[in-house]
Amino acid sequence: MAYYYYKSFIVIILSLSFYFLSICYAENGQKTVGNWLEIAxxxxxxxxxVGQFSVDEHNKDTNSTLKFERVVKGQAQIVGGINWRLTIEIKDDKLIKNCEVLVFEQPWKKVKKLIDFKNI
Known part of the structure; x- marks a missing residue:
């Protein structure tokens, strides 16, 4: 029974790795762990x-009412999970602003954490 769970775990990890590599690309065409890769x-x-999550978490932490608009651009870094560095548009009342966010995610553990949220 333990072998079955181990095999399933390996399949899930490989599937997630291939998925995240498919949505990211490096300018030189290489896909390597640890490098920041542009989001395709x-x-x-x-x-x-991830962009929506960052705004929701920021709103919880600061009692704000910002609204997520869209992701402008971003990068991902595959580490012991995925670091997402995104430039997003938010709406603050009637003003549209750009923010840079950093989110760490481990999907297989259902972990997602907002690391940084700043106006740019």
Whole structure:
């Protein structure tokens, strides 16, 4: 029984690795662990979800009412999880602002944490 769980865990990790490598690319075409890789599409649902999460967490932490608009650009770094560094547009009342956020995620552990949120 333990072998089955171990095998399933390996399959999940490999699947997640291939998925995250498919949404990221390096300018020189190499996909390497530890390097910051440009996100291929800011419209990718996984990237949008991270942007929305960052605004939701910031609002909880600061009692704000910011609204997520879109991801402008971003990078991902594959480490013992994924570091997401995104430039996002937010709406603060009627003003549109750009912010840079840093989110750490370990999907297989269901861990997601906002590390930094700053106006740029």
């Amino acid at each position: 599409s800011p419209e990718d649902p996984a990237v949008i979800q």
